[in-house]
Structure formats: C-alpha cells, structure tokens
Amino acid sequence: xxxxxxxxxxxxxxxxxxxxxxxxxxxxxxxxxxxxxxxxxxxxxxxxxxxxxxxxxxxxxxxxxxxxxxxxxxxxxxxxxxxxxxxxxxxxxxxxxxxxxxxxxxxxxxxxxxxxxxxxxxxxxxxxxxxxxxxxxxxxxxxxxxxxxxxxxxxxxxxxxxxxxxxxxxxxxxxxxxxxxxxxxxxxxxxxxxxxxxxxxxxxxxxxxxxxxxxxxxxxxxxxxxxxxxxxxxx
Numbered sequence: 001x002x003x004x005x006x007x008x009x010x011x012x013x014x015x016x017x018x019x020x021x022x023x024x025x026x027x028x029x030x031x032x033x034x035x036x037x038x039x040x041x042x043x044x045x046x047x048x049x050x051x052x053x054x055x056x057x058x059x060x061x062x063x064x065x066x067x068x069x070x071x072x073x074x075x076x077x078x079x080x081x082x083x084x085x086x087x088x089x090x091x092x093x094x095x096x097x098x099x100x101x102x103x104x105x106x107x108x109x110x111x112x113x114x115x116x117x118x119x120x121x122x123x124x125x126x127x128x129x130x131x132x133x134x135x136x137x138x139x140x141x142x143x144x145x146x147x148x149x150x151x152x153x154x155x156x157x158x159x160x161x162x163x164x165x166x167x168x169x170x171x172x173x174x175x176x177x178x179x180x181x182x183x184x185x186x187x188x189x190x191x192x193x194x195x196x197x198x199x200x201x202x203x204x205x206x207x208x209x210x211x212x213x214x215x216x217x218x219x220x221x222x223x224x225x226x227x228x229x230x231x232x233x234x235x
Contacts, residue, residue, distance in 0.1 A: 144188075
C-alpha cells in the first residue's frame, strides 16, 4: 500500500476516476451520523468496490455499540480493516482489537482479519504516548497522521511555510509517525499534500517523504493519488 485515498461511497459512485488506480486503498469516510442507517453509504456499492480494492472504514467514535452498529450493515463488504481517529494510547488500540474480535465472531469472519491503521492528529499527545506499538495488536498494519486535524487540535494558524514545507511542530509529528511505525514494523503513511499547491511542488514534497522512508501517503483526491503512486512506483 503506497496510497490511502480518503473518500466517500457517493463520491466513488459519481466518478470514473476512482476505478483507474491499481493497488489503491480506500479510507471510506462516513456520510451520515453513526446513528443513521448505512452511515458509510450504499453497502452494495462498497461491496462491489471491495472485490478489487482494499477498503478501510474511518471510525471517529470510540463507543463499542457505535462501532458494532455502524459496521453491521457492511458485513457483506470485504473490508480490510478500520482507521480509528480516536486513538490516544495503546489501551485504545487494545480495546478496539477486542471490539473487532466481537464483530468478527458475530458475523462469521476470520479472527484477526480486520486490520487497524490508527490516524494520529486529533489528540497531539498520541504522538508520544504511542512511541512503542510493538506487541500491542497483530491487527496493526500501518500508521498515518493528519496534518489538518492536528492543525485544529493545536489551534495553529499555519502548518506550512510559503514554500509548502512543514513548520517545526508538524515536521516533528511527521518524524514521530515515521519512527513509531518503523520501530513497530508497520507501514508509515505521511499526511496528504495541500491541494492548493502547484503540481510540481506536490511532486517535490511527495518525493521528499518517499526518500525519507515513508511507505506511502494519504490522499484527498484521485488526482493526488495518481501523483503519489507515480512517485512511489519509481522508488
């Protein structure tokens, strides 16, 4: 996995660009509140997409009941795992591991089949609290971070300079993500590239993190995903 594209089921259904990417993993964002029916969109559309692509559901609520109820409509979707945004410590990973075990048992899925890719940023303390992820859960497969979410959490006005380079607090977060992931033998995935940057600058920034040891990046659009895959395929 060298690119994790964040999108919704509706956006996938409305665009032909999404199906043009090989070896692309999708982070499916909820379209409706968890308490509503089919919060991630059409189960049928996602089941079709899962036949040829990796699918991960983004989880924003740590409640066991919420997690189980929101995933239930998608038992026929061959999902690869989940992306929790609420992880603050190793205990949160262990708890989610147990919840997913319950879900797998209830729906006849192989134990441990659902993987976990924590997204850091919502809770700044997690960058140091999760410094050692070794042995926490065999479900852990990758680690990513979200620049925009961290920017909000820190109440920062800017996260990059005029050249598009990360400012020190955010560069530190990127480094922590890389160190923590590699130390635990997980895939380190860098944050998405700012969409307002020229394509040449985006390619430059993607190439930089590829040379630093990241296995890939998250993306917010099919166009960005194409650039990421272009750069990482050439490494």
